[in-house]
Amino acid sequence: MRSRTEKTLAPEREKIIRTLLRERRVVRVEELCKELHASPATVRRDLADMEKKGVLRRVHGGAVSVESRLEEPLAFDDKTAIAAREKRRIAKAALALIQPNDTIYLDGGSTTLDLARLLKDRTDITLVTNSLRAAAELSGGGPRLILVGGELRRQAQTIVGTLTAETIKTLHFDKAIMGTIGMTLKEGLTTTDPGEAFTKQQAMSQAGEVILLAHSEKIGGISFAHFGDVDCADHLITDKGIPEPFKKQLQKMNIKVTVV
Amino acid sequence: MRSRTEKTLAPEREKIIRTLLRERRVVRVEELCKELHASPATVRRDLADMEKKGVLRRVHGGAVSVESRLEEPLAFDDKTAIAAREKRRIAKAALALIQPNDTIYLDGGSTTLDLARLLKDRTDITLVTNSLRAAAELSGGGPRLILVGGELRRQAQTIVGTLTAETIKTLHFDKAIMGTIGMTLKEGLTTTDPGEAFTKQQAMSQAGEVILLAHSEKIGGISFAHFGDVDCADHLITDKGIPEPFKKQLQKMNIKVTVV
DNA sequence: CGTTTTTTGATTGCTTTTGATCATTTATAA
DNA sequence: TTATAAATGATCAAAAGCAATCAAAAAACG
Numbered sequence: 001m002r003s004r005t006e007k008t009l010a011p012e013r014e015k016i017i018r019t020l021l022r023e024r025r026v027v028r029v030e031e032l033c034k035e036l037h038a039s040p041a042t043v044r045r046d047l048a049d050m051e052k053k054g055v056l057r058r059v060h061g062g063a064v065s066v067e068s069r070l071e072e073p074l075a076f077d078d079k080t081a082i083a084a085r086e087k088r089r090i091a092k093a094a095l096a097l098i099q100p101n102d103t104i105y106l107d108g109g110s111t112t113l114d115l116a117r118l119l120k121d122r123t124d125i126t127l128v129t130n131s132l133r134a135a136a137e138l139s140g141g142g143p144r145l146i147l148v149g150g151e152l153r154r155q156a157q158t159i160v161g162t163l164t165a166e167t168i169k170t171l172h173f174d175k176a177i178m179g180t181i182g183m184t185l186k187e188g189l190t191t192t193d194p195g196e197a198f199t200k201q202q203a204m205s206q207a208g209e210v211i212l213l214a215h216s217e218k219i220g221g222i223s224f225a226h227f228g229d230v231d232c233a234d235h236l237i238t239d240k241g242i243p244e245p246f247k248k249q250l251q252k253m254n255i256k257v258t259v260v
Numbered sequence: 261m262r263s264r265t266e267k268t269l270a271p272e273r274e275k276i277i278r279t280l281l282r283e284r285r286v287v288r289v290e291e292l293c294k295e296l297h298a299s300p301a302t303v304r305r306d307l308a309d310m311e312k313k314g315v316l317r318r319v320h321g322g323a324v325s326v327e328s329r330l331e332e333p334l335a336f337d338d339k340t341a342i343a344a345r346e347k348r349r350i351a352k353a354a355l356a357l358i359q360p361n362d363t364i365y366l367d368g369g370s371t372t373l374d375l376a377r378l379l380k381d382r383t384d385i386t387l388v389t390n391s392l393r394a395a396a397e398l399s400g401g402g403p404r405l406i407l408v409g410g411e412l413r414r415q416a417q418t419i420v421g422t423l424t425a426e427t428i429k430t431l432h433f434d435k436a437i438m439g440t441i442g443m444t445l446k447e448g449l450t451t452t453d454p455g456e457a458f459t460k461q462q463a464m465s466q467a468g469e470v471i472l473l474a475h476s477e478k479i480g481g482i483s484f485a486h487f488g489d490v491d492c493a494d495h496l497i498t499d500k501g502i503p504e505p506f507k508k509q510l511q512k513m514n515i516k517v518t519v520v
Numbered sequence: 521c522g523t524t525t526t527t528t529g530a531t532t533g534c535t536t537t538t539g540a541t542c543a544t545t546t547a548t549a550a
Numbered sequence: 551t552t553a554t555a556a557a558t559g560a561t562c563a564a565a566a567g568c569a570a571t572c573a574a575a576a577a578a579c580g
Contacts, residue, residue, distance in 0.1 A: 039529045149409025149427030166426040167409030299539045
């Protein structure tokens with residue numbers, strides 16, 4: 001018997017490479033060997049095949065995504081790679097809800113950042129955000145962009161605290177698209193930082209509709225600072241990992257649930 | 261033998277260089293070595309390649325963005341590099357004026373951006389800014405950072421407009437460090453955008469001391485939107501290009517002039 | 521079950537990339 | 551201006567990556 005790690009078959013390897021490439025735009029051969037439990041030779045063969053198909057461009061040491069025209073602000077933290085596929089699909093579902101001339105509040109967080117990336121072409125909306133990374137993402141072009149004023153929380157690269165109220169209170173949003181760290185029926189919506197929580201509350205109170213984007217891992221989790229009950233949200237977009245009873249409960253509370 | 265630092269692939273390096281160049285307009289080889297975990301030789305090779313492609317222009321010590329005519333009308337020749345150096349020196353002089361526990365307003369602009377870079381170690385101050393680039397520069401660490409809220413003006417990557425007043429009016433600054441596009445005795449201080457002018461006025465009105473950083477090229481120039489008379493400034497820092505009569509005039513008006 | 525085909529991983533020699541050295545050029549300061 | 555320091559380009563050796571080949575292992579097939 002071989003080691004516990006299953007051998008990865010060719011089509012599956014290709015899928016993984018595609019995913020990694022979409023996430024990072026650049027992959028190293030060495031990296032892929034570990035990820036795929038395959039030898040460098042196999043990885044190179046795979047890359048060569050995929051290059052023939054036009055999926056990627058090989059470079060010394062690895063490969064880059066062929067649609068590398070997209071620009072990323074900086075190669076900073078990339079722990080956001082976890083569950084990236086689902087997050088992206090959640091973001092895409094949220095994108096479908098945005099209508100022309102909407103004024104949208106976009107919260108900080110990795111899922112909402114994915115959404116920001118999808119908004120680069122939407123010049124027909126106004127986007128208000130407290131996320132420095134979202135702003136950087138859209139600094140080159142895209143929606144009319146309004147930043148919330150306040151103190152930078154470096155850990156999350158968001159603008160938070162009491163000062164944010166000064167900006168937010170003068171605005172109204174058609175939709176507020178929020179992220180969360182924890183979500184339970186009993187404890188409601190929670191996040192790591194009180195300043196963050198305050199700003200979230202402000203934003204939600206000014207919104208006609210609150211759309212919550214949450215990877216299913218967040219369900220059942222509780223963090224430090226409470227920023228609202230689950231029924232603050234009008235619409236939850238999550239992935240298939242959501243427990244059925246939880247989904248039923250939300251629907252009973254008149255919260256729309258979209259599973260992607 | 262290299263240790264823990266991740267290897268950076270060639271296309272990654274190029275992308276990072278492009279990004280940095282877009283943010284700063286000028287990059288030093290030394291700087292890039294650190295950023296890319298590469299040797300000077302490699303960095304020079306990369307720069308040479310990119311120069312061939314026309315992405316940048318190499319100068320002694322590093323490279324300048326080829327599209328640095330954002331605010332510089334005559335930015336094609338060697339003057340760019342020279343001006344960049346002078347701007348850095350102006351920024352350095354301004355740095356010397358900043359004292360522990362100061363609360364500083366930092367205006368947008370290329371010279372002030374140079375100053376932002378010098379502030380990465382100053383954790384002993386509070387910095388308020390409307391410059392997205394300055395914020396990005398300091399997003400990793402440095403002073404307590406407060407961003408002004410308002411609309412993003414993409415051309416200059418600054419936050420401007422009436423909304424900025426909501427944030428600024430609640431704050432007081434020990435020093436406001438301002439840039440300008442034009443500066444004459446008669447027309448005063450002028451900039452390209454009315455929204456920009458409004459925000460500048462707001463910031464200066466809340467400051468105990470107004471320090472103006474201006475490359476000497478700006479002297480004698482007039483732009484579109486007036487944001488104050490020259491005597492709004494308490495202190496001008498500029499380079500040797502300042503005409504002597506102009507300097508005398510300012511001093512007669514009780515404005516301190518520092519020439520670097 | 522055995523044979524054939526495909527896929528994989530190891531070995532080898534070759535190419536590209538990288539970083540160190542050093543003489544030369546270029547900037548800065550006195 | 552000259553002196554001093556810094557940056558550069560050329561060269562070269564080491565390291566990393568690569569393609570080709572081949573044998574072993576898996577999968578497919580009868």
